[in-house]
Amino acid sequence: MTEAKTGEAAKKPLFTTQRTDNWQKGPLAIATVFTLFIIYATWRTFENQYFEMGNLLSPFYSPKIEWHLWTKVWHLSPAILILWIPAGFRATCYYYRKAYYRSYFMTPPACGVSGYKGFQYQGETKFPFVFQNLHRYMFYLATLVLAVLWWDALQTLFAAGHFFNFGFFQVSVGTLVYFVNVVLLSNYSFGCHAFRHLIGGRLDCFSCGEPAKTSLSFWEKVTKLNEHHQLWAWCSLFSVAFADFYTRCVASNAWTDQILFQVQQVVQ
Ligand code: FES
Known part of the structure; x- marks a missing residue:
């Protein structure tokens, strides 16, 4: 009898569900991609080289910290001083919470599936x-970092050392990589639930006066981005990793940043 019970317990599945589809696929894919991204980002953070070449500066190392006082007291990678902001922003994001609670904590791993008993989510x-409640503050900080990344993307439009000199205007593959990245990051950041609340969601009446009507029009735009927040979250995660990878390849001379268009010769 005891043996039969032990056998039954051993056969008992980790999760119970009546779902017949392959529900494990989603959480498994998310856990795999997250883990690979975290490994890559950690390696790049501590590598502390190949993050800059000409007018390219990796988003992992931007803003560039050339502060002499800092370099006297801080001998580790400057990326450590920067990356906690985007990392904290993503870690506290409402969409990412759902994704990693399901994939890593498995309470529950998917809709209609019983949660893993080893860990109970308690709010x-x-x-x-x-600390998840700090998300709105992480949004403010991440917006500052995003502004710097837009600045970096603009820098790629001019040959190194000639910023805003239109005689040296150019478009390279790096320009495209950086602009695609900042556009995707902006779509992700400005579709944030906290920002949507801030821009208009907190109002009780959208027709009460001109400021409320203006808020409504912004709120509608943010809502459009917010509807695809998950998509922007993934696309921007890939784009920021690729922008860093591209910069690394150029900075280590593995790739050349091909110029697609430039006006320098015409002016000279
Ligand atoms: S909810 Fe995802 S970034 Fe704010």
Whole structure:
């Protein structure tokens, strides 16, 4: 009898569900991609080289910290001083929470599937999950970093050392990579639930006066981005990793940043 019980317990599945589809695929794919991204980002953070070449500066190392006082007291990679902002922004994002709670904590791993009993999600009122409530502040900080990344993308439109000199205007493959990245990052950041609340969601009446009507028009635009927040979250994660990878390849001379168009010769 005891043996039979032990056998039954051994056969008991980790999760119970009546779903017959391959529901494991989603959480498994998310866990795999997250893990690969975290490994890559950690390696690049500590590599502390090949992050800059000409007018290209990796988004992992931007803004560039050339502050002499800092370099005297800080001997580690400058990326450590920067990446906690986008990392904190993504880690506290409402979409990413759902994704990694399902993939890593498995409570539950998917809709209609019982949660893993080893870990019980108890909301975001206790340590360490209470920190998730900092998301709106991470949004403010991440917006500052995003502004710097737009500045970096603009820099790629001019030959190195000739910023805003239209005699040296150019478009390279790196320009395209950087602009695609900042556009995707902007779509992700400005589709944020916290921003949507800030821009208009907090109002009770959208027709009460001109400021409220203006808020409504912004809120509608943000809502359009917000509807595809998951898509922008993934696309921007890939684009930021690729922008860094591209910069690394150029900075290590593995690739050349091909110029697609330039006006320098015409002016001279
Ligand atoms: S909810 Fe995803 S970035 Fe704010």
